[in-house]
Amino acid sequence: MTLVWLILIPFIGGLACWQAERFGDRAPRWIALATMVLELALVLALWIGADFRLPAEGATTAWTQEWRMDWIPRFGIQLHLAMDGLSLIMIALTGLLGAMAVVCSWREIVTRVGFFHLNLLWILGGVVGVFLAIDLFLFFLFWEMMLVPMYFLIALWGHSGSKGSSRIGAATKFFIYTQASGLLMLIAILGLVFAHHDATGVFTFAYADLLDTPLPEHVAWWLMLGFFVAFAVKLPVVPLHGWLPDAHAQAPTAGSVDLAGILLKTAAYGMLRFALPLFPEASQAFAPVAMTLGLIGIFYGAILACGQQDLKRLIAYTSISHMGFVLIGIYAGTELALQGVVALMVAHAFSAAGLFIISGQLYERLHTRDMRQMGGLWGRIHGLPGFALVFVAASLGLPGTANFVGEFMVMFGAFGVAPWIVVIGSVGLILAAIYSLFLMQRVYFGPPAEESSLGGMDRRETVLLLSVVALVIFFGLFPQPLLETTAGAMQIVQQTFAQTGAMTGGVQ
Amino acid sequence: MMPAMLAISPLILVCLSVVVVMLSIAWQRNHALNAILSAVGLNAALLALLFGWPMGDVDVTGLLVVDDLSRFGGVLVLVSTLACVTLAHHYLEGYEGPRDEFYLLLLSAAAGGLVLVSARHMATLFFGIELLSMPLFGMLAYTFRDRGALESGIKYMVLSAAATAFLLFGMALLYAVTGTLEFAALGEAMATRGNDVWLLAGAGMLLVGLAFKLSIVPFHLWTPDVYQGGPGPATTFLATASKVAVFLVLLRLFQSALAFHEDWWNDLLGFVALITMLVGNLLALTQTDLKRLLGYSSIAHFGYLLVALVVNEGLATETVGIYLITYVLTTLGAFGVVTLVSSPYTATGGTADASPLHHYRGLFWRRPYLTAVMTVSLLSLAGIPFTAGFIGKFYIIAVGVEAHRWWLTGGVVLGSAIGLYYYLRVMVTLFLIEPGMQKRDATHDWAERAGGMVVLGVATLVILLGLYPTPMINWVGLIASP
Numbered sequence: 001m002t003l004v005w006l007i008l009i010p011f012i013g014g015l016a017c018w019q020a021e022r023f024g025d026r027a028p029r030w031i032a033l034a035t036m037v038l039e040l041a042l043v044l045a046l047w048i049g050a051d052f053r054l055p056a057e058g059a060t061t062a063w064t065q066e067w068r069m070d071w072i073p074r075f076g077i078q079l080h081l082a083m084d085g086l087s088l089i090m091i092a093l094t095g096l097l098g099a100m101a102v103v104c105s106w107r108e109i110v111t112r113v114g115f116f117h118l119n120l121l122w123i124l125g126g127v128v129g130v131f132l133a134i135d136l137f138l139f140f141l142f143w144e145m146m147l148v149p150m151y152f153l154i155a156l157w158g159h160s161g162s163k164g165s166s167r168i169g170a171a172t173k174f175f176i177y178t179q180a181s182g183l184l185m186l187i188a189i190l191g192l193v194f195a196h197h198d199a200t201g202v203f204t205f206a207y208a209d210l211l212d213t214p215l216p217e218h219v220a221w222w223l224m225l226g227f228f229v230a231f232a233v234k235l236p237v238v239p240l241h242g243w244l245p246d247a248h249a250q251a252p253t254a255g256s257v258d259l260a261g262i263l264l265k266t267a268a269y270g271m272l273r274f275a276l277p278l279f280p281e282a283s284q285a286f287a288p289v290a291m292t293l294g295l296i297g298i299f300y301g302a303i304l305a306c307g308q309q310d311l312k313r314l315i316a317y318t319s320i321s322h323m324g325f326v327l328i329g330i331y332a333g334t335e336l337a338l339q340g341v342v343a344l345m346v347a348h349a350f351s352a353a354g355l356f357i358i359s360g361q362l363y364e365r366l367h368t369r370d371m372r373q374m375g376g377l378w379g380r381i382h383g384l385p386g387f388a389l390v391f392v393a394a395s396l397g398l399p400g401t402a403n404f405v406g407e408f409m410v411m412f413g414a415f416g417v418a419p420w421i422v423v424i425g426s427v428g429l430i431l432a433a434i435y436s437l438f439l440m441q442r443v444y445f446g447p448p449a450e451e452s453s454l455g456g457m458d459r460r461e462t463v464l465l466l467s468v469v470a471l472v473i474f475f476g477l478f479p480q481p482l483l484e485t486t487a488g489a490m491q492i493v494q495q496t497f498a499q500t501g502a503m504t505g506g507v508q
Numbered sequence: 509m510m511p512a513m514l515a516i517s518p519l520i521l522v523c524l525s526v527v528v529v530m531l532s533i534a535w536q537r538n539h540a541l542n543a544i545l546s547a548v549g550l551n552a553a554l555l556a557l558l559f560g561w562p563m564g565d566v567d568v569t570g571l572l573v574v575d576d577l578s579r580f581g582g583v584l585v586l587v588s589t590l591a592c593v594t595l596a597h598h599y600l601e602g603y604e605g606p607r608d609e610f611y612l613l614l615l616s617a618a619a620g621g622l623v624l625v626s627a628r629h630m631a632t633l634f635f636g637i638e639l640l641s642m643p644l645f646g647m648l649a650y651t652f653r654d655r656g657a658l659e660s661g662i663k664y665m666v667l668s669a670a671a672t673a674f675l676l677f678g679m680a681l682l683y684a685v686t687g688t689l690e691f692a693a694l695g696e697a698m699a700t701r702g703n704d705v706w707l708l709a710g711a712g713m714l715l716v717g718l719a720f721k722l723s724i725v726p727f728h729l730w731t732p733d734v735y736q737g738g739p740g741p742a743t744t745f746l747a748t749a750s751k752v753a754v755f756l757v758l759l760r761l762f763q764s765a766l767a768f769h770e771d772w773w774n775d776l777l778g779f780v781a782l783i784t785m786l787v788g789n790l791l792a793l794t795q796t797d798l799k800r801l802l803g804y805s806s807i808a809h810f811g812y813l814l815v816a817l818v819v820n821e822g823l824a825t826e827t828v829g830i831y832l833i834t835y836v837l838t839t840l841g842a843f844g845v846v847t848l849v850s851s852p853y854t855a856t857g858g859t860a861d862a863s864p865l866h867h868y869r870g871l872f873w874r875r876p877y878l879t880a881v882m883t884v885s886l887l888s889l890a891g892i893p894f895t896a897g898f899i900g901k902f903y904i905i906a907v908g909v910e911a912h913r914w915w916l917t918g919g920v921v922l923g924s925a926i927g928l929y930y931y932l933r934v935m936v937t938l939f940l941i942e943p944g945m946q947k948r949d950a951t952h953d954w955a956e957r958a959g960g961m962v963v964l965g966v967a968t969l970v971i972l973l974g975l976y977p978t979p980m981i982n983w984v985g986l987i988a989s990p
Contacts, residue, residue, distance in 0.1 A: 074981045141893040148892060155936045172932050179892075180925035186902070187917055190909040 002046065003067045003081040003132055006091060009039050010098070010125035014118040021114025032102045032117040036124070040095030047092065052085050052485050060211055060277070060496070062488040064088070072137075075193070076204035080135040086489040087131040089342060089482065090262075090269055093349055094131070096471075097261040098124040101254035103464050104357045108253055108364060109157055116157055119149035123258055130266045134207040136189045139274070143230075143266070144182050150255065150263070151175045158250040159363070170246035177243040181233040188226025192278065195219060211277060224279035224286060231275060234267035235323050237290075238297040248316035249369075253360030256312060260319050260352035265345050268323075271330050272338070272493055280496045287331040291414075291421045294331070295428075297324030302431035306438055311359045311369045314439060315352060318395060321428065322348045322403075325410050328421060332414035333497035338490040339483050340409025346475060346482060347394065347402030354391035354468045358384060361461055362443075365454045371439075376448025382456035385444045387465045394472045396436040397429060402475035515566035515574035518553040518582055519622045525549025526615045533608045543597040546611040547590060547958075550618065554586045570690060572626040576987045580829060581625030581756040584836050588748035589618040591840050591966070594958035595847045596741035602852025603651060610650055613643035614745065621753035628764075630679045630689035633757055637675070637721065640750055641668050647742035648734060656859030660737030667720065667730045675717030681710030694765040711766055718761075721754040724814065725784040728807050732791075735803030740847030740861050743799065747806055747843055748836045755813065759828055762817050777818045778916055785811030785923035792930045799863040801930060802842055805889060808923055809835055812904050815920065819911040827903040829984035830977075834888065834900035837970050841885035844963035845878055848950045851959070862948040865934065870941040871949075878950055878960075879938045881967040888970050890931040891924055896973040899980070 013035030020027035050064045063082040071079045083091075101120060109116050126146025133139040151171045158167030189205070196213040197203050204210065215223070233240045248256050276283050283290075301321030308314040322344070329341035361384060362377075363369055378385045394401035397408075407429070415422045457465075475482060513520070529545050532538070557579055565575040572578075592614055600607040620639030627633040645668070649661025683689055685707045686697035701707060716727065723731040735743050788808030795801040813835075816827040849868070850861035862868070872879040888897030901924065908917035954960040973980050 071976070072978050072981065074978070074985070141898075144893045144898075148887065151932065152936075152939070156939055168933075168936055171936075172929060175932055176925055176928050179928055180921060183905070183921040183924055186905055187909055187921065190906050194906075194910055 001067065002042065003065055003083060006039065006042060007081075007125055007129050007132060009035060009042070010121040010128065013038075014121035014125065017117035017121065018114045021112075025110070025113045028114040028117045029102065029106060032121055033099060035121060036095055036099035036102055039124075039128075040092065040099060043088065043092045043095050046083070047088055047485070050088070052488055060492060061208060062492055071135075074203070075137070076202060076206070077137045078135050078206060079138060080206060081132040081138075082134045083132060084489040085486040086269065086272065086342065089346065089486055090131045090265060091128055093265070093346060094124055094127050094262050097257055097349060097353055100353060100357065100464060100468070101257045103460060104257060104360055105252060105254040106460060108360060112156070116153070119152045120254055120258070122146075122149040123153065124262075127258075127262050127266060131269060134273075135205045136193070136207065136210065136274075137205040140182070140186055140189060143185070143270075144179060146263070146266075147175055147178055147182075150259070153255040153258075154247060154251045157252045158255070159252070159369075167250040170243075170250040174243045174247040177233050177240070181230045181240070184226045185230035188223045188230075191219070191223050191226070195223075207274075213278075215279070217281070220279050220282040221285070224275060224282035227270070227275040227278070228286070228290070231267040231270045232293075234270075235264060235327065236267075236297075236320060237293050237323075237327060238300050238320065239293075241297075241320055244320065245313050245316045248319075248356075249310055249313045253356055253363075256315075256356040256360075257353045260315070260356060261349040264319065264323060265349060268326050268330065268341065268345055272341070272490075276330070276333070276493055277496050280499070283331070284333075284497065287333065288418070290331040291328050291418055294324040294327030295421055295425055297321065297327065298425055298428035299324075299431065302428055302435055305435040306431070309371050311362065311371055311374075311439075311443065312356065314371075314435065315355045315359065318432070318435060319348070319352055321432065322352075322395075324428070325407055325425065328414055328418075328425060329410035332410070332417045333494060334413040334417060335490060335494045337410050337413025337417075338494055339486065340406050340411075340413055342406075342486045342490065343402060343475070343479050343482060344406025344410055347406045347472065350468055350472045350475075351391050351394040351401070351403055354387070354465065354472070355395065357464065357468070358388050358391065361457070371442045373449060374443045375446040376444070377454070378444040380448060380450075380452070381454045383462065384457055387469060388444065389440065390469050390472065392436045392440055394476075396432045400476050401472050402479065403472075405476055405479045511563060511566050512568045515560055515563060516568050516572060516626070517560065518557040518586070519619060519626075521549060521553040521556055522586075522615055522619045522622060525552075526612060526619065529608070529611050529615065533612070537606070537608055539600065539607045540597070542608040542611050543593060546593050546615055549615065550586055550590045550593065553622075554583065554590070557582050557586065568626070571629045571632045572623070573628045574626055577756065577760065578626040580984070580987045581753060582622055584752045584832060585618060585621035585625065585749045588752070588836055588840060589614060589621075589745065591844065591959075591962045592741045592745045592749070594962045595744060595844060595851075598851040598954075598957050598959045599739065599741050599847055599853055602854055604855075605651075605653075610647065610741070613646045613650075614741075617641075617643040617647070617745065618749065621749050624753040625756045627757055628691050628760070630682070630691075630694075634675065634679065636757070637717075637754070638672065640753060641672075641721070644742065644746060644750065647745065648738040650742060651739050651853060651855075651860055653855060654737075654860045656737035656861075657739055658737075660734045663730055663737075664734045671717045671720035671727070674713045674720070678710045678713030678715075678717060681706050681713065685710065691761065691764040698765060714761075715766075718754060718758050719780075722751060722758070722810050723803075723807050724780060724810055725787045725807065728784070728788070731807055732795075732800040732803045735806075736797055736799045736863055737859055739853070740843065740850050744840065744843040744847060747802070747839050751806070751810070752832050752836055755810070755828070755832065759817065759825070762820055763825075774818060777814065778913065781811050781814035781818055781916060782919040783811075784808070784814060785919055786926075787811075789923045789926040789930075793926065795930065796865050797863050798846060798865050798868065798934065799861065801865075801934065802839075802846075805927065805930070806839065808927060809889070811923065812901070812920055815904055815913070815916050816907050818916065819907050819913060822910050823903065823907045823988075826981075826984055826988035827907045829987050830903045830980065831900040833980055833984070834896040834970075834973070837966050837973070838885050838888040838895075838897055841881055841963060841966045841970060842889065844959065844966065845882040845885070848878065848954050848959060848963060849948055851951065851954075865937055867948040868934070868938055870939070872939045873941060875950055875954070877955060877964070881963050882938060883935055884967045884970055886931045886935050888974070890928050894971065894974045896970045896977070896980075898974055899977045 017028040068080040129142030154171035305317035329337040624636030720727040792804035888895035891901035
């Protein structure tokens with residue numbers, strides 16, 4: 001039942017926030033914060049209590065908790081939730097970033113506060129559902145459901161656009177991209193289910209049953225593509241990334257934090273949980289293409305980031321670049337690379353969230369995100385530039401930060417499988433240094449536009465950023481608890497992947 | 509004789525209430541009383557229908573058959589008519605002309621729908637369609653001092669007459685070749701002489717006639733104008749009860765008379781389905797009028813539904829059932845809100861209803877619950893999870909995947925993606941505030957009125973069926989099991 005509560009708490013909290021608006025603006029904020037803290041506490045309690053030993057040889061799942069109930073017997077659909085190390089880490093991340101999103105919008109959102117927090121919490125509820133659902137129907141439901149509140153968040157509380165792009169346009173673009181690709185995934189899910197039905201005569205959407213569906217090669221290929229496209233849009237992988245910069249640029253700070261910190265991670269999670277294990281052969285065959293796409297993403301994101309004038313767009317493009325590493329790590333499929341993917345996802349969630357929070361705070365002070373109007377801020381805002389430097393350093397993968405751990409493990413793990421990809425990809429790290437320094441230079445150094453002080457940071461802002469910095473450095477120096485938790489889940493992915501690799505003779 | 513009478517007792521009860529309401533009008537013009545009488549008659553018919561369910565299939569002469577499919581259709585028709593009655597009561601309160609006759613027309617049309625869902629003979633098909641359409645002309649032009657309503661009524665009448673001509677010509681050709689008008693016998697004749705040119709021409713004309721009523725491309729041209737101009741309750745009836753009844757008779761035709769599995773026939777129908785969903789969605793994109801937009805969206809939805817007819821095996825019948833339920837509930841929600849915002853009627857000289865989109869700007873901040881209903885309906889029309897509409901879309905895609913109809917399935921996905929754009933546009937309009945816009949509101953007591961309660965109930969049902977569709981699936985399983 002704990003798993004059900006993990007999903008229900010944000011939904012109930014959201015409704016409470018909506019209704020609490022009548023008691024003033026502060027009530028919804030505190031309720032939302034309390035909800036997320038409760039969620040986080042629940043996950044941490046589960047983390048402490050759980051046992052993440054490596055699974056037995058040949059196991060296909062490593063659930064530490066499971067909950068199921070019949071739902072639509074006509075198609076064998078169940079309400080089936082389960083948690084392993086990977087989902088636990090992801091949910092903990094969701095809880096943490098959720099709380100941060102609430103705190104960082106404390107001052108920013110002043111209109112329709114209750115409804116804002118309803119949407120914010122429902123996004124988080126949907127995301128938790130995605131991380132827990134292992135019935136494919138239920139997974140799809142949550143996958144699509146979380147789009148609606150995100151749409152409202154961008155469309156109603158977003159910033160009016162930089163040249164010619166409105167927030168509603170950005171929100172609509174985001175919604176159509178993800179929904180249409182999601183329907184492709186639905187087709188793939190149904191194709192898989194009907195293939196299973198043809199083979200066994202049983203309708204089921206259960207993950208464990210569908211894992212060993214016998215599939216003809218070309219069918220598996222198409223179905224795998226259906227899943228891949230849906231996840232690739234959300235990750236995003238380069239030809240399908242069109243929605244991301246706009247959505248980030250127009251979203252309110254809390255929306256950007258959620259989007260970069262958690263929503264993008266649902267795609268990587270989907271690949272690790274579904275695309276790879278369900279279609280190991282097809283994925284193995286697709287791996288070179290996927291890794292090449294990852295490579296393109298690294299360069300594309302980094303190069304475009306260098307040319308941005310809008311602070312949030314710049315950070316959005318760096319996300320594309322970082323997700324390229326994630327994609328390479330996932331499709332390299334070695335244990336080290338997969339573990340690196342987890343570390344990198346967590347690290348990127350912190351660093352991107354930090355950068356977005358800072359750009360939100362700058363926007364509150366300057367009312368612009370245009371870097372041409374910034375410059376010389378180091379002397380004008382007390383404290384903030386220092387934090388920015390830490391996150392920028394994390395973003396470019398400086399040793400000592402969690403990002404370094406992740407990127408290093410991904411590169412190291414993938415080198416044995418695809419050396420050239422790694423060699424070329426590491427050039428991307430140089431580009432990362434370039435755009436990061438660009439960012440610092442343009443915003444904080446150089447001649448100031450004005451001399452007046454913009455004031456320091458208040459206690460809320462300082463505590464918020466300090467805690468993110470602490471996490472970035474903690475996991476940079478001591479990533480072991482993270483890796484131990486997900487080792488079991490990643491080992492299973494690696495095994496399914498490696499077995500087929502042995503059969504078909506490896507990726508190369 | 510008795511079982512037959514019992515089986516068609518819903519139809520008899522509806523006809524009886526037409527007479528009762530007529531007499532009551534003759535005796536005293538009391539708007540509330542007549543509305544209540546109509547509602548009572550419809551409820552009695554609904555109860556008779558549900559209690560008659562255990563009787564099983566009953567043939568009523570050679571013309572009608574009362575089976576699970578027709579009872580299923582009967583429930584949908586009666587429920588939507590009931591919703592229209594409640595909506596009409598509030599709406600017509602502001603109308604200065606005679607109000608009570610609207611219920612007469614509504615009940616007659618409902619009787620037509622009931623005949624249609626039970627038809628198993630061309631004669632009853634024709635009779636049902638005409639009984640359904642004739643009162644609709646009157647209902648659409650009921651507030652005839654408004655140009656929009658008058659235009660809508662006349663347009664529907666003229667084009668309907670053309671469609672009827674096609675229908676009759678088709679029937680005549682079929683009869684000339686086969687010498688029978690009964691669906692089952694026609695089906696046998698089709699099976700043995702499927703390639704006879706006159707037979708095919710007859711079947712084609714029959715389909716044209718029905719396609720007009722369902723506004724399937726290229727016979728959809730009347731839809732936007734009629735939807736936009738007609739008074740709210742009439743449009744609601746047209747979009748729900750009328751379409752459901754015609755689609756069910758089409759389904760019955762496909763199960764018996766037109767059940768031939770030629771490749772070119774399937775390809776042609778598949779093509780029609782594809783262009784219907786694409787054209788409907790594409791034309792809706794730029795609309796700035798909510799009722800027009802919903803009209804185009806209904807074209808697209810019948811395009812999706814046609815997928816099930818094209819496949820016509822496996823999950824197809826079940827899909828039709830599920831989709832019709834979700835479509836009716838969702839459409840009742842959407843048009844219900846439009847009607848409530850337009851209630852009570854105020855004469856304008858143009859189109860009286862609150863149909864331009866800007867009337868709905870920022871409705872959420874004035875009428876949050878009403879907007880919640882509209883949002884739920886729009887999400888359901890767009891097929892977003894946790895609404896009934898998603899279950900419908902799930903079935904449509906499932907039926908396409910099961911039959912390996914990749915083009916059609918791709919069309920559904922493409923159509924949905926396009927559709928999202930305009931549903932989202934309407935949705936976000938409801939939440940935007942921009943001062944100085946012309947606004948319209950539902951009255952303050954909308955939620956305490958019957959129409960408001962119906963709309964709230966419908967929205968709740970849309971959510972509940974989205975969360976737990978099993979009862980609906982089991983119910984529809986009745987009509988799908990042979």
